[in-house]
Amino acid sequence: MKKLRILSLALAGALCVSMLAGCGSSDQGTANTPAAGGETTPAGTETGSTATGAAFKLGGTGPLTGGAAIYGLAAQRGAQIAVDEINAEGGDIQFELRYEDDVHVAETAVNAYNTLKEWGMQISLGSVTSTPGIATSVLNYEDRIFALTPSASSPDVIEGKDNVFQMCFSDPNQGLASAQYIYEQGLGEKVFIIWKNDDVYSTGIKDQFVAEAEALGLEVVGDATFTEDTQNDFTVQVSQAQQAGADLIFLPIYYQPASLILSQAAATGYTPKFFGVDGMDGILTMDGFDASLAEGVMLLTPFNADAEDEATQNFVAKYQELYNETPNQFAADAYDCVYAYKLALETAGCTPDMSAEEICDALIEVFPTITLTGLTGDGAGITWDSTGAVSKSPKGMVIQNGAYVGMD
Amino acid sequence: MKKLRQMKRSTRSRVFTYALVIVAFVVIQLLRTFKDGGVGSVLEGQLIPICAYIVMALALNLVVGISGELSLGHAGFMSIGAFAGSAFAIALQGSVTLSPLRLALAMVFGAIVAAVLGFLISVPVLRLNGDYLAIVTLAFGEIIKSIVTNIYLAVDGRGLHFSFLNDTIELADGGVELIKGPMGVMNTQRISSFVAGFVLVLIALTVIFNLVNSRTGRAIMAARDNRIAAESVGISVTKYKMIAFVVSAALAGAAGTLYGLSQTTFVATKFDFNTSILILVFVVLGGLGNMWGSVIAAAALTILPEALRQFSELRMLVYAIVLILVMIATNNPTIRGFFGRIGDKFRRRAPEEKGGAVQ
Structure with a gap:
């Protein structure tokens, strides 16, 4: 009896402590920041030392846990590498980066955004994925905090908001480019589409692809859908494609379901060509996936980790050293975002003691005028128009011997 | 004080619940108006969702705690309320300019749509x-999610346009898209307010307490406790369970509208099985049939994941551990006895002191 009482007290005590610990964070968020940054980033010590008010507070939300974590983590890591490089150089522009988890849910993204706002975020990296991106971009617009999202590609993210910009090309553009690419290169006669109908990204690309294919005279022999709950088995969709006599399957989806489609098609002995978009990026580094199945898969992506130029090779080497994997385009986009900010802030002459609103006004002026030579710009440079859309061209890649190779 | 002790146990619990909600509201409102920076932007952003989740928990408690049926699809009703209510509010944006009125109309509309669906589903269920009931409601929630994900709804000068699976709507100039399939709803105006949330919580409490303390409520509980005995005295079990279920669905619909109109965007997949379970967790944690428990549990468990942000990726693990500890702590007879004894001591001492002070 006595033992039980002690146990009960211990449990209640543990509870109280954890509750108090929870409360503590919201009360003194700013004081905790350098330590919190240190926990999540290996290079956190550098970040911590610059947190003296002389750095721009850069915040972003992304799925750091859960099903879409690979995108959020990649973006966070890419941005962190850029921030560390810039801070190590020790110029006028210094950054303090903080990423908060939004688990790819709009409501959590709003909470994460508010956490960052309480922290004193001056410029924002928006959200990594589209649905949370739409929610946080509205708040960015209302609070006058400038946002440049690395990868929230839905056109709704930037529509009607003068201070929200994108680093990635938009969903419809990807659909358009894919259809044109397949048609021009003569990659397939009969196209079958497998798309995810509860996903903004997938639906956006597919709609534009179908419209453009019709205009070009590219034959779409059918399409099949799946949802979040039914993405564990694709035998039906694959056999539909086979029955329709498709010689090319277009996959405007993320790489996890795509990997299943590839292996299930291979298991039935059906070998059409597969064509993906930027969500396919990451398939080679996926745990438990036989990369040889992805041989010959084509995809459109703005970033090629095997590119010869020095900047890309440096970035890839650093990323591999820190995280033991090859960076995907999300990491590269986030890396470019930070450098775009550096360039824009230098051009506009902003200083870290300016308020978020002043910086916002200055950046709105400057962003359409700058040209960034980034990792994802294909040498030609990246520019923005005043609506916030980016102009850069997607690269066609094909997977050969477990690596991306440029198609043209 | 004496009066409070003489009250029936259920009445005391009711008074306590109202007092709890009103005091919490007043404190938060005072902080928001007078303190610099208010309650902080994180909590500020969560206030309306917390109200919505509280109403959801109360609604589900009516089904699970009072009527004794396990529903695993309550997020489906929330979804219906959120989509129907938001679409209604956006459509009315031009004609009803007073936003609180529009919000109230939208909530009523959301509640009615959810209630009608609740009625239809409850007939067979x-x-x-x-x-069996648990599984059918689970399926219902999934069906709602799949259907809503594929609905395209828009309005323009020529009337309402609807399409399913593919967006085939061609809008005239000045038309507005209300529901955009997998992209869900994008609210141009967020008209939900904390005050409206508070009022909705009070309405939900009033409805539930009045229902429980009526003849109908006693019949519902009789049917829960012993179906055969209840039928033998002439209570139509199906009818009374249906009343509880439909009222619960209507409240869930109104909560959904409140939630939907507080978000800039929401998608149908948000209201999935996990959300249903989350609401069930609120109810179970707060205690079956215990309304103030649901209020506290819903508020605490909505804030908790955000309060745990400092644990970064271990956040949800810590959340689960806290949940397990709370469940053990509140259900362990030793701990209950311990707090019970403290309560007894306090109660025994209190009248003496009180008596002394008066003399």
């Missing part, structure tokens, strides 16, 4: 019992 409430003839089932226990596990």
Whole structure:
């Protein structure tokens, strides 16, 4: 009896402590920041030392846990590498980066955004994925905090908001480019589409692809859908494609379901060509996936980790050293975002003691005028128009011997 | 004080619940108006969702705690309320300019749509019992999610346009898209307010307490406690369970509208099985049939994940551990006895002191 009482007290005590610990964070968020940054980033010590008010507070939300974590983590890591490089150089522009988890849910993204706002975020990296991106971009617009999202590609993210910009090309553009690419290169006669109908990204690309294919005279022999709950088995969709006599399957989806489609098609002995978009990026580094199945898969992506130029090779080497994997385009986009900010802030002459609103006004002026030579710009440079859309061209890649190779 | 002690146990619990909600509201409102920076932007952003989740928990408690049926699809009703209510509010944006009125109309509309669906689903479902009912409601929630994900709804000068699976709507100039399939709803105006949330919580409490303390409520509980005995005295079990279920669906619909109109965007997949379970967790944690428990549990468990942000990726693990500890702590007879004894001591001492002070 006595033992039980002690146990009960211990449990209640543990509870109280954890509750108090929870409360503590919201009360003194700013004081905790350098330590919190240190926990999540290996290079956190550098970040911590610059947190003296002389750095721009850069915040972003992304799925750091859960099903879409690979995108959020990649973006966070890419941005962190850029921030560390810039801070190590020790110029006028210094950054303090903080990423908060939004688990790819709009409501959590709003909470994460508010956490960052309480922290004193001056410029924002928006959200990594589209649905949370739409929610946080509205708040960015209302609070006058400038946002440049690395990868929230839905056109709704930037529509009607003068201070929200994108680093990635938009969903419809990807659909358009894919259809044109397949048609021009003569990659397939009969196209079958497998798309995810509860996903903004997938639906956006597919709609534009179908419209453009019709205009070009590219034959779409059918399409099949799946949802979040039914993405564990694709035998039906694959056999539909086979029955329709498709010689090319277009996959405007993320790489996890795509990997299943590839292996299930291979298991039935059906070998059409597969064509993906930027969500396919990451398939080679996926745990438990036989990369040889992805041989010959084509995809459109703005970033090629095997590119010869020095900047890309440096970035890839650093990323591999820190995280033991090859960076995907999300990491590269986030890396470019930070450098775009550096360039824009230098051009506009902003200083870290300016308020978020002043910086916002200055950046709105400057962003359409700058040209960034980034990792994802294909040498030609990246520019923005005043609506916030980016102009850069997607690269066609094909997977050969477990690596991306440029198609043209 | 004496009066409070003489009250029936259920009345005391009711007074306590109202007092709890009103005091919490007043404190938060005072902080928001007078303190610099208010309650902080994180909590500020969560206030309306917390109200919505509280109403959801109360609604589900009516089904699970009072009527004794396990529903695993309550997020479906929330979804219906959120989509119907938001679409209604956006459509009315031009004609009803007063936003609180528009919000109230939208909530009523959301509640009615959810109630109608609740009625339709309850006709076949409430003839089932226990596990069967749980599974059918689970399926219902999934069906709602799949259907809503594929609905495209828009309005323009020529009227309402609807399409399913593919967006085939061609809008005239000045038309507005209300529901955009997998992209869900994008609210141009967020008209939900904390005050409206508070009022909705009070309405939900009033409805539930009045229902429980009426003849109908006693019949519902009789049917829960012993179906055969209740039928033998002439209570139509299906009818009374249906009343509880439909009222619960209507409240869930109104909560959904409140939630939907507080978000800039929301998608149908948000209201999935996990959300249903989350609401069930609120109810179970707060205690079956215990309304103030649901209020506290819903508020605490909505804030908790955000309060745990400092644990970064271990956040949800810590959340789960806290949940387990709370469940053990509140259900362990030793701990209950311990707090019970403290309560007894306090109660025994209090009248003496009180008496002394008066003399």
